[in-house]
Amino acid sequence: MGVSNKIPDGLDEVDVVIAGGGTAGCVVAARLSDADPELSILVVERGHDNYEDPTVTNPLFFLENILDLGVPNPRMMVYQGQPEPNIGNRTMVVPAGSILGGGSSINMLTYTRPQREDLDGWSMPQWSADAILPYLNKFETYHGPSSSASIHGSEGPIQVSNSSYGPTQLQGDFIRAAADLGIPEDADLQDLDSNHAVQKNLRYISPDGIRQDSAHAYLHPRLQDGKHPNLHVVVEHEVVRVLSEKDKAVGVEIRPNPEHGNGAEVQTVKAKKMVVVSAGTLGTPLLLERSGVGGKDVLDKAGVEVVSDLPGVGEEFQDHNTMLLSYYTSLLPNETYDDILNGQTTLQQMLEEKHEMLAWNSAEITSKVRPTDEEIDAMGLSEGARLLWDRDFKNNKNKPVATISTANGFIAPIADEDKDWRFLSTGSFLLYPYARGHVHITGPAIEDKIDLKTGILTDPEGFDRAMAMWLYKKQREVVRRLDVFRGEYAPLHPPFNGDSDAACKRYDGPLPPDVEDIKYTKEDDEVLSTWITNNLAQNWHGIGTCKMAASTESGGVVDGDLGVYGIKSLKVADLSVVAHNVAANTASMALAIGEKAADIFAEELKVSS
Numbered sequence: 001m002g003v004s005n006k007i008p009d010g011l012d013e014v015d016v017v018i019a020g021g022g023t024a025g026c027v028v029a030a031r032l033s034d035a036d037p038e039l040s041i042l043v044v045e046r047g048h049d050n051y052e053d054p055t056v057t058n059p060l061f062f063l064e065n066i067l068d069l070g071v072p073n074p075r076m077m078v079y080q081g082q083p084e085p086n087i088g089n090r091t092m093v094v095p096a097g098s099i100l101g102g103g104s105s106i107n108m109l110t111y112t113r114p115q116r117e118d119l120d121g122w123s124m125p126q127w128s129a130d131a132i133l134p135y136l137n138k139f140e141t142y143h144g145p146s147s148s149a150s151i152h153g154s155e156g157p158i159q160v161s162n163s164s165y166g167p168t169q170l171q172g173d174f175i176r177a178a179a180d181l182g183i184p185e186d187a188d189l190q191d192l193d194s195n196h197a198v199q200k201n202l203r204y205i206s207p208d209g210i211r212q213d214s215a216h217a218y219l220h221p222r223l224q225d226g227k228h229p230n231l232h233v234v235v236e237h238e239v240v241r242v243l244s245e246k247d248k249a250v251g252v253e254i255r256p257n258p259e260h261g262n263g264a265e266v267q268t269v270k271a272k273k274m275v276v277v278s279a280g281t282l283g284t285p286l287l288l289e290r291s292g293v294g295g296k297d298v299l300d301k302a303g304v305e306v307v308s309d310l311p312g313v314g315e316e317f318q319d320h321n322t323m324l325l326s327y328y329t330s331l332l333p334n335e336t337y338d339d340i341l342n343g344q345t346t347l348q349q350m351l352e353e354k355h356e357m358l359a360w361n362s363a364e365i366t367s368k369v370r371p372t373d374e375e376i377d378a379m380g381l382s383e384g385a386r387l388l389w390d391r392d393f394k395n396n397k398n399k400p401v402a403t404i405s406t407a408n409g410f411i412a413p414i415a416d417e418d419k420d421w422r423f424l425s426t427g428s429f430l431l432y433p434y435a436r437g438h439v440h441i442t443g444p445a446i447e448d449k450i451d452l453k454t455g456i457l458t459d460p461e462g463f464d465r466a467m468a469m470w471l472y473k474k475q476r477e478v479v480r481r482l483d484v485f486r487g488e489y490a491p492l493h494p495p496f497n498g499d500s501d502a503a504c505k506r507y508d509g510p511l512p513p514d515v516e517d518i519k520y521t522k523e524d525d526e527v528l529s530t531w532i533t534n535n536l537a538q539n540w541h542g543i544g545t546c547k548m549a550a551s552t553e554s555g556g557v558v559d560g561d562l563g564v565y566g567i568k569s570l571k572v573a574d575l576s577v578v579a580h581n582v583a584a585n586t587a588s589m590a591l592a593i594g595e596k597a598a599d600i601f602a603e604e605l606k607v608s609s
């Protein structure tokens with residue numbers, strides 16, 4: 001069977017159910033089906049099929065997924081947060097892909113990888129960096145520069161390349177400007193060990209310009225080759241809960257997703273061998289809790305019977321906290337996507353014209369950076385923040401603090417008076433915030449309100465705020481040194497006093513090569529700190545809500561084999577299992593988890609992948 005938006009008649013029992021056909025879920029399904037084509041597998045995905053959908057395959061459509069372009073977007077869903085006092089009572093809205101392929105079908109396509117220390121830091125020997133590198137390699141065919149053949153993959157289904165559009169003059173300009181500030185270029189910053197450098201961005205785009213999502217790379221070929229007759233995919237359906245008998249998962253309850261209007265009947269499908277939950281960092285803990293797997297307090301309040309008391313479920317939400325800033329530039333019209341934002345064209349029109357820019361993700365630069373010892377000394381850190389720096393970063397030169405990345409274009413509709421400008425935006429994010437959030441159910445039904453707090457800026461030591469202030473200043477200094485720089489777009493920057501050296505300004509040409517760093521006064525720092533409270537945001541890279549750990553005492557939800565504690569035959573395979581943050585945009589981690597999970601499950605099911 002291929003992809004269907006109905007549960008086929010008679011399909012009331014399979015060997016394995018996979019709840020969520022996202023980035024990791026598609027990998028698990030495909031590899032298990034390869035391991036044993038006799039194994040009957042059902043993938044249930046709440047979003048629609050993505051097969052040859054031009055809004056997926058053409059990379060530039062990512063713009064519709066991150067900006068409000070006034071076009072309905074059925075590919076996305078949002079998890080609605082609660083007001084958070086530490087960020088000025090703002091409510092964070094956390095978006096996620098809701099489509100076959102999940103995040104990999106909608107994301108911004110930037111390819112980066114974690115640091116060695118990130119993976120070793122999970123303290124799970126079977127998930128150490130040495131154990132995971134083969135899986136990071138397994139999913140990719142890498143077309144970028146590398147110092148060693150063994151660091152990247154050459155036979156995986158996901159192509160990683162520079163794409164067929166670009167690069168623009170921004171790459172060389174940014175690399176020179178960063179070098180002027182002591183941040184050198186590293187051709188392959190994604191080798192797990194390099195740090196404090198900038199890199200020409202590589203992308204999940206094939207050399208001929210097609211997005212590389214996990215459904216097209218893994219699932220669709222197998223659904224069409226006639227060799228995987230027992231691989232079933234049902235889209236536009238939600239898994240309501242996992243069903244268990246005594247201490248064993250035995251199936252799932254599924255209903256049509258009301259957003260797609262396919263009826264309302266709830267159906268049960270039995271899983272003879274295994275249920276794999278792969279609904280993403282926010283979807284997975286909510287599904288487990290609806291199934292009675294979670295902290296007793298949460299479940300009692302929500303009116304759900306406890307099947308396994310696991311207080312770690314939904315806790316320890318972590319993300320990369322981000323700031324988005326825009327600058328006036330002298331970039332050329334064909335070097336930004338701004339014509340879409342200033343009303344000159346639309347993505348639909350570009351599709352009709354088969355415009356070559358559709359193959360682009362606009363992100364030309366990525367980086368991993370950290371403050372120097374002198375910069376740390378000058379920050380005036382609190383005693384607690386200084387202890388954290390000394391313990392976790394000081395002597396650990398492999399550990400960055402932040403990423404500065406770029407997008408060639410503005411980040412909202414462009415006002416009439418700015419229509420002739422071309423913009424550059426930076427997305428700068430903290431890689432290891434200490435703040436933690438949570439996500440829980442408040443009732444038994446899928447449509448019950450959720451209790452989501454991202455926790456941004458709640459770390460008592462103020463470490464995250466101090467690093468965010470450093471990051472704002474650092475990214476601005478790099479951009480000020482670009483040849484294409486023509487000033488800060490003030491409404492998106494902190495409202496520094498007009499007399500201050502830090503005030504936003506416009507220029508007719510580049511700043512002189514010997515330009516000095518901005519000198520921030522105490523008052524400027526206060527303005528910046530308040531701006532951070534009101535602007536630091538989630539960054540789409542959530543992890544940690546069903547943490548993998550050696551025991552439940554330390555908040556563990558799954559063991560090293562991804563089995564949920566206290567319930568047999570119930571597994572989790574997605575980013576919710578990641579125990580501590582990674583210095584990477586997170587798709588690489590999700591794909592590697594999918595690959596490794598498939599090997600673990602195949603062994604348990606006594607089939608070889």
Ligand SMILES: Cc1cc2nc3c(=O)[nH]c(=O)nc-3n(C[C@H](O)[C@H](O)[C@H](O)COP(=O)(O)OP(=O)(O)OC[C@H]3O[C@@H](n4cnc5c(N)ncnc54)[C@H](O)[C@@H]3O)c2cc1C
Pocket residue numbers: 019020021022023024025044045046047065066095096097098099100101102103104106107108109110111112237238239240278279280281283284287540541542573574575576584585586587588590
């Ligand atoms: C806007 C955006 C931009 C991003 N940009 C980048 C980038 O440039 N580079 C990068 O590396 N990473 C990026 N990421 C992050 C990355 O894409 C995600 O971290 C990764 O895809 C998550 O993989 P996953 O398998 O854990 O979950 P997902 O891919 O989110 O998969 C979960 C799936 O489960 C489905 N689901 C949820 N609940 C249910 C249910 N009850 N029943 C059935 N199905 C359900 C969802 O629809 C989804 O398809 C971005 C993410 C977003 C949202």
